[in-house]
Amino acid sequence: MSNDPEWITAAIQSASKLNPSVPDAVWTNVENLLRGKFSQRSIPPVELAGIARQLIEDMVPARPTREGEK
Amino acid sequence: MRIKTISLSWFRGAADPISMEPDCKSMVVYGVNGSGKSSFVDAIEYVLSEGRIGHLAHEYSGKKLENAVPNTHKPQGKKTTLSVKFCDGSEVNTEIRSDGSTKTSGSIGPWDYRRTVLRQGEVVEFIQNTKGGKYSALLPLFGLQPMEVAAENLRQVAKNVENLSQLEARKAVLAQANLKRRAAFGAATDDQIVKKIAVLHEKYCSEKNSTKDAIPRCKESVIAIDAKIAQLSADQARHIALRSVGNVDLKSDIGTVRATILKLAGELDPLISHKLAVLQPAETLLGKLPDEGEVECPACGRLIGADKFRDHVRFELERLREIRETFNARNAAMGCLCDDVKILKLSISKPEVKPWREEAARGELADCLDYLSTLNADALRTACNEPDLQGIEKKLLPLIVAADSATAEAPASVKELLDDKQTVEAAKAAIESKGQAADVARADALAHLIRAVEQTTREQIRLRSNAVIAEISEDIKKMWSILHPGEAIEDICLYLPKDADKAIDIGLKFHGKLLDSPRLTLSEGYRNSLGLCIFLAMARREAVHDRPVILDDVVVSLDRNHRGMIVQLLGEEFAGRQILLMTHDRDWYTELRQQLDEASWTFKTLLPYESPKIGIRWSHKTTTFDDARAQMKERPDSAGNDARKIMDVELALIAERLQIKLPYLRFEKNDRRSAYDFLMRLVADAKKCFQVRTGTDFVAHEKAVETLSLADKLLISWANRASHSFDLTSSEASKLIEACEKAIECFKCSTCRKYVWFTEASGAEWLQCHCGEIRWRYGKG
Numbered sequence: 001m002s003n004d005p006e007w008i009t010a011a012i013q014s015a016s017k018l019n020p021s022v023p024d025a026v027w028t029n030v031e032n033l034l035r036g037k038f039s040q041r042s043i044p045p046v047e048l049a050g051i052a053r054q055l056i057e058d059m060v061p062a063r064p065t066r067e068g069e070k
Numbered sequence: 071m072r073i074k075t076i077s078l079s080w081f082r083g084a085a086d087p088i089s090m091e092p093d094c095k096s097m098v099v100y101g102v103n104g105s106g107k108s109s110f111v112d113a114i115e116y117v118l119s120e121g122r123i124g125h126l127a128h129e130y131s132g133k134k135l136e137n138a139v140p141n142t143h144k145p146q147g148k149k150t151t152l153s154v155k156f157c158d159g160s161e162v163n164t165e166i167r168s169d170g171s172t173k174t175s176g177s178i179g180p181w182d183y184r185r186t187v188l189r190q191g192e193v194v195e196f197i198q199n200t201k202g203g204k205y206s207a208l209l210p211l212f213g214l215q216p217m218e219v220a221a222e223n224l225r226q227v228a229k230n231v232e233n234l235s236q237l238e239a240r241k242a243v244l245a246q247a248n249l250k251r252r253a254a255f256g257a258a259t260d261d262q263i264v265k266k267i268a269v270l271h272e273k274y275c276s277e278k279n280s281t282k283d284a285i286p287r288c289k290e291s292v293i294a295i296d297a298k299i300a301q302l303s304a305d306q307a308r309h310i311a312l313r314s315v316g317n318v319d320l321k322s323d324i325g326t327v328r329a330t331i332l333k334l335a336g337e338l339d340p341l342i343s344h345k346l347a348v349l350q351p352a353e354t355l356l357g358k359l360p361d362e363g364e365v366e367c368p369a370c371g372r373l374i375g376a377d378k379f380r381d382h383v384r385f386e387l388e389r390l391r392e393i394r395e396t397f398n399a400r401n402a403a404m405g406c407l408c409d410d411v412k413i414l415k416l417s418i419s420k421p422e423v424k425p426w427r428e429e430a431a432r433g434e435l436a437d438c439l440d441y442l443s444t445l446n447a448d449a450l451r452t453a454c455n456e457p458d459l460q461g462i463e464k465k466l467l468p469l470i471v472a473a474d475s476a477t478a479e480a481p482a483s484v485k486e487l488l489d490d491k492q493t494v495e496a497a498k499a500a501i502e503s504k505g506q507a508a509d510v511a512r513a514d515a516l517a518h519l520i521r522a523v524e525q526t527t528r529e530q531i532r533l534r535s536n537a538v539i540a541e542i543s544e545d546i547k548k549m550w551s552i553l554h555p556g557e558a559i560e561d562i563c564l565y566l567p568k569d570a571d572k573a574i575d576i577g578l579k580f581h582g583k584l585l586d587s588p589r590l591t592l593s594e595g596y597r598n599s600l601g602l603c604i605f606l607a608m609a610r611r612e613a614v615h616d617r618p619v620i621l622d623d624v625v626v627s628l629d630r631n632h633r634g635m636i637v638q639l640l641g642e643e644f645a646g647r648q649i650l651l652m653t654h655d656r657d658w659y660t661e662l663r664q665q666l667d668e669a670s671w672t673f674k675t676l677l678p679y680e681s682p683k684i685g686i687r688w689s690h691k692t693t694t695f696d697d698a699r700a701q702m703k704e705r706p707d708s709a710g711n712d713a714r715k716i717m718d719v720e721l722a723l724i725a726e727r728l729q730i731k732l733p734y735l736r737f738e739k740n741d742r743r744s745a746y747d748f749l750m751r752l753v754a755d756a757k758k759c760f761q762v763r764t765g766t767d768f769v770a771h772e773k774a775v776e777t778l779s780l781a782d783k784l785l786i787s788w789a790n791r792a793s794h795s796f797d798l799t800s801s802e803a804s805k806l807i808e809a810c811e812k813a814i815e816c817f818k819c820s821t822c823r824k825y826v827w828f829t830e831a832s833g834a835e836w837l838q839c840h841c842g843e844i845r846w847r848y849g850k851g
Contacts, residue, residue: 011526019519026516030523033223039216043223052230055520059512 008034025058071179072157072648073618078686079151080144081166082109085685092672094157096649100659101676102697106686107652111187111622112139113152117162118183121172125191134170143682154178181617184211185609189622193601197588201573208564208574209531211608212538217531218572224524228517235513238395242402244510246326247503253322254496260504267291267497270490274298288498295491302484307422309480313488314417316474320466323407324459330400331456337393407462408451414466415442418473426476435472441465532566535574539564545607545643546600552639553599553632558582559592562600576600595627602636610643618648625658633658637665656694657719663692664723668824693720695811698803706803707796713807714789717745717781720814721752727827728837729848730755745789749782749813759847760826771844774816781813819843 012031016022029051032038043051072094078084083106090099090110101107115123116139123135131138140150150166162176184207196207209215232238255263264284271287274294281287299310418427418439431439441461450458477485543563550562561579567586577584580591588597602624609619625633633655640649653659663673675689678700689696698712725732725748732743732751756775761768788806791798798806817826819839826846831838838845 007530011523011530015519015522015526018522019515022515022519026519030224030520033227034220034523034527038223039220042219043226048223048226048230049234052227052234055227055516056231056235056513059516 023058023061026055029055029058071616074155074157076110076113077153078109078113080141080148081139081150081152082112082141083679083686084109085141085683088686092648092650094648095670095672097672097674098651098659098662099674099676100653100656100694102678103654104679105676106679107676108622109686111189111620111652114620115183115187116152117154117164117178118181118186132170136168136170139166141682141685182211185612186617187620188605188624190624190626193598193624197597197601201567201570201575205572205574212535214531214534217527221524221527221531224520224527228520228524231513231517231520237510237513237517238398240506240510242398244503244507245399246402246406247499250496251500255500263497263500266493270494284501285498288494291494292491295487298487304422306481306484308426309477309484310488311417311420311423312426312473313477315414316470316477317492318410318414318470320410320462320470323410324463326403327407327454328459330396330403334396334400337396404454405451407454408447411445411447411450415447418442430472435469438465438469442469528571535566542607545610546603549603549606549639549643552642553603553635595629598627599632606643616647618650619644620650622652623654625655634661637662656697659694660719661723664727693811693814695807698807702800702803706800707798709803710789710798710806711793713810714745714785714793717785717810721745721748724817725752728846745785749778749785753778753782762844763842768845777812777816781809784809
């Protein structure tokens with residue numbers, strides 16, 4: 001039995017429905033934590049901090065570009 | 071994928087190359103303690119676990135087991151190597167260098183050590199382990215370890231989000247900012263505040279249309295108001311400065327600090343008593359930790375393993391979150407008080423306030439001014455107790471009141487200027503804190519959603535564990551019923567305790583009563599039997615892969631009856647699997663040799679270990695007489711005694727096979743017959759029942775009768791001396807062992823090498839070897 005994609009997709013989808021304002025990039029990164037290399041090993045502290053920092057940045061909604069403003 | 075050979079050279083107990091050669095069949099290896107059986111098991115673990123051997127990992131073995139893996143007496147120039155060859159032609163060859171590094175060719179594939187090898191120590195360790203320990207041991211076998219790793223990673227990421235965002239501290243600061251906003255604007259909305267800013271901006275910066283954003287408007291307004299203030303007369307400037315003294319809200323600061331100190335004390339008192347109650351048993355607990363695998367947490371009363379203690383402490387910290395928030399709020403309130411005292415100091419020291427200050431110094435406020443000048447405002451940020459608060463109340467509040475009264479005489483235009491400046495500054499702080507609040511809310515939401523996904527992952531683990539556990543529990547029950555038929559221990563199952571995460575335990579019904587753990591009632595032998603069933607149930611889940619099952623001395627604490635059932639269990643549940651079974655139990659080995667089918671089983675015995683330079687050695691015989699022979703020189707009486715003990719078991723089994731009738735003895739004496747009893751009867755029956763073919767006819771097997779008679783004679787005379795008077799000589803012991811060995815051997819055909827009970831001959835009551843050269847007519851003795 002492994003980390004098959006079905007339940008992960010379902011888990012992320014149900015959590016994202018409850019948090020509609022959270023940007024897609026955050027969900028992508030959280031989903032990555034459940035798959036592939038991140039589920040094979042305990043992430044070392046420095047890398048954990050990097051992932052957390054990235055997630056915090058991803059939570060900030062993208063500002064409209066100058067083109068968009070125009 | 072079966073094992074063909076395991077070859078060792080200067081690895082563990084091995085010296086010059088030695089091979090164990092099951093040759094794709096199942097195998098029973100017998101050897102006394104220390105003869106080197108486990109060296110072969112170590113080799114398998116070394117290969118499966120990439121250079122790790124669990125029982126050798128300790129402080130003296132070196133990081134790469136370089137002190138433990140090579141033979142301690144390996145000569146210079148010799149290499150430590152191991153090789154495992156498989157029946158499909160693949161092989162793994164490893165050379166282990168003196169620093170523990172390895173050079174390996176080939177691969178064993180994705181075998182799971184825990185599902186392949188079971189050692190005696192591991193059975194005990196598993197059963198005695200904590201619920202958490204069992205969870206850690208079984209989860210990888212359920213295939214759920216990646217999910218557990220992912221859940222733990224999520225938990226750690228959530229914690230990092232909270233720490234990096236300084237969530238708790240910033241929440242406390244925001245709470246303070248909100249208090250100030252309510253004081254300045256009441257229940258006004260953000261829009262209403264922005265409108266107020268727009269009006270004031272229009273009032274002071276009407277010529278500027280540079281921006282519509284609130285914060286720049288606030289800044290421009292403050293600059294414009296300050297410019298107007300700079301143009302005021304000295305008297306008006308004094309009013310302005312005094313107003314800033316009067317505006318310092320020390321009273322509210324003191325109230326907040328006092329309230330948070332009180333709240334903290336309210337939560338702290340029970341916490342301190344609680345923690346004290348924890349510390350005392352914890353001291354006792356620490357002394358016990360090395361000896362006990364599971365201890366009761368003094369904080370919550372749950373049983374917990376030492377290795378899980380750190381995790382548990384983290385969990386307790388989570389539980390203390392509320393008090394940590396109060397603690398942070400108290401610190402934030404002390405920070406505000408500190409800032410306001412500094413503002414007060416700065417405002418009163420301004421030159422425009424000098425006349426007012428001098429007048430105050432001559433009156434009742436002299437003490438207050440002295441107190442303010444000597445007060446260390448920065449110290450209040452880290453430590454502020456009730457006497458400090460009372461001092462501030464008594465000495466500084468009168469100064470503020472006096473300054474506030476003095477500003478009452480200020481002209482209306484000055485008052486308006488001051489009110490507007492104050493409003494703009496409060497509006498700026500409110501708008502800025504709104505941005506902060508958004509940051510904090512985002513970080514908070516992020517931490518919550520990561521924890522929610524972690525929770526979902528854990529629910530999935532639980533769901534899947536339950537499914538696997540239900541499946542395995544059926545197998546465990548079945549295997550238990552084979553090992554312990556009709557016994558009052560039933561319904562054995564693995565289960566996930568409802569009151570704990572990351573835990574698995576074993577439930578059972580003991581004489582009709584449901585129990586949460588086998589440790590409440592089961593004896594050591596029963597617990598080990600249970601551990602064996604669990605391992606075999608796990609190993610059985612891999613049946614499709616046809617991987618071997620290796621059992622290293624796992625029946626030590628089982629009695630003869632239960633040990634005997636293992637053959638039935640292996641026969642029923644693992645008929646198609648290769649089993650490598652190591653044992654130091656001579657009687658059991660003899661039983662297995664007699665009971666298991668030679669077509670699919672091989673039997674080998676190891677010689678007792680002599681020295682590291684000689685290393686592990688195989689006996690050339692499948693019987694265990696070499697154990698006795700090894701003692702011939704030094705302790706001939708022990709050698710003779712051992713020969714008799716071996717004969718006790720061998721002859722009992724032969725008598726059973728040949729259905730030898732023995733006179734009934736009362737009670738348990740029936741089960742305690744000795745070699746003498748069996749041999750006497752066998753000699754008598756052999757004369758009538760044991761036949762050998764000569765040409766087309768069968769005649770009495772006189773040679774066998776002679777051989778048995780000689781063994782009988784020597785056992786009575788010399789084995790008795792070995793047991794009672796201890797004066798047997800080496801040559802006598804040697805002759806005795808040889809006679810016994812030949813007596814057993816005489817039941818084996820010299821042509822086909824099968825025993826006389828190999829098969830039933832055509833016609834009733836005849837047993838014969840494979841080729842029919844020798845036969846035994848049972849029931850006619």
